[in-house]
Amino acid sequence: MDSPASPPMIEIENVTKVFSTQDNRNLKTIDDIQLSIAQGEFICLLGPSGCGKSTLLNLIAGFETPSAGIVACAGKPVVAPGPDRGVVFQEHTLFEWMTVSNNVSFGLTCNPDIRARFPDAAGRTQACIDLVGLRGFENTFPNFLSGGMKQRAAIARSLAPDPAILLMDEPFGALDAQTRFIMQNELLKIWQTTQKTIVFVTHSIEEAVFLADRIVVMTKRPARIKEIVKLDMPRPRNINDPMLSDIKSRLYDSMASESVMI
């Protein structure tokens, strides 16, 4: 992964993001971030609520443009959102009036280019539904699915156009603890099967430690990179592993100094 031969999948070079608020003040949310993410890597962005980690994700997704610096994916600068970067949000993103199957196939049928790329949209849709374990629920409407199943469907939809990168913004944040744990395991399996590059935003240390190759700890606003913790442990990980416990307590200390009054 450190070999210079393979160029990074995501390159964030000196990126700063400033928003202007309604009363015309400038609010710096991201300050000079430098980060390089390799192909196939699982990165967790960890930081206090409201620190700007979602903004960083939106910059990679192309929903926002940097005020300074460059974000590049697969060697090309990001100028707009695109199907090469799948996004999974926390909630409220499945189209309620479409069945699971139609939600998943939406990304394969919503423009002429993508239709040409996936002539067998039905087969691809089914493969993605199978991958996330939703076989048998193809014709169910989202409102009749549990929270975990909704997120499975959302993941399937974002995977359908075969993006190189999966961007996930606290995707399991609204789930109960048990479902959350199941979904984390599912996601790791999907990641291992598909070899995607994943950037996963979370404020949960446990979640980051369980999932990531590298954890990028961010400061409170304006977000800078505080430290990057590399985890070389095989998966599935045991959350009570003493080595993980050390890392967790280190991360708790790191986060505690960044806690903000809300």
Add this chain to the structure above:
Amino acid sequence: MSAVAPAVASRFELGMTRALYEWWLLIALAVVWIAASALNLIPNSVFPDAQTLARATVDLVTGKVGVLGKLTDHVWISFARFAAGYSIAAGIGILIGLLMATSSLIAALILPILRLLYPIPGLAWTPLVIMWAGIGENAVIVLIFLSAVWPIVYGAYDGFRNIPRNYMLVCRQLGATWNVRVRRVLLPAALPMLFSGLRLGHGMGWRAIVGAEMIAAVTGVGYMLNMGGELRRPDVVVVGMIVIAIMSALLDRFVFGTLEDRLISRWKR
């Protein structure tokens, strides 16, 4: 009871049981009314008894009441006026609601006007509308429009305004064309509230039509009903009322009910 027959019978029985359960008071009142009619207890100058009402219905349908004309003609005229006024209300109402939802500037401009005009009953416009359009077709259509349009504007505004932001982000990320965004995402997302506005406006339109035709027309069910009053014919008035109720209820149940089942109920919870 055989073991085979019930499938059909029980469904019918179920339907009857449900109808009885929902409508028992109405049915009971009808029974009382018919019994009182049979005993000649109802003074026809105040409220028609069953036989008078039946005769009036037949006479009106066959056009034997002279100046009152044929019921079927009135029904058709009223329906055509309603369809015209309501269609214009739907088209303009949805457009205004959509514009308001798209631009906060337009919303800020229109909302105060809307808040002022919404509580005014459509029929309060009648004298003005007659001055503008004269007595007849156009006046009635405009009055139906003025009664039906407000809830439609609000429904469309709320429907389009409350589309979750994430839906558009998903569309941008997946690269949906504008055609796909409008047809497959924006319209269906706005549909539940849009639809309830349309349904509410439908009811408002029917409420307005009788009043509008009483004052601003010389044909239509409302006019017939009003003439019934002038001629001291309670039976004609009641026939008119029943016809209006049936027309609006049929449309509401069969058009709106069916559309709602098909387009919304199966996914909305």
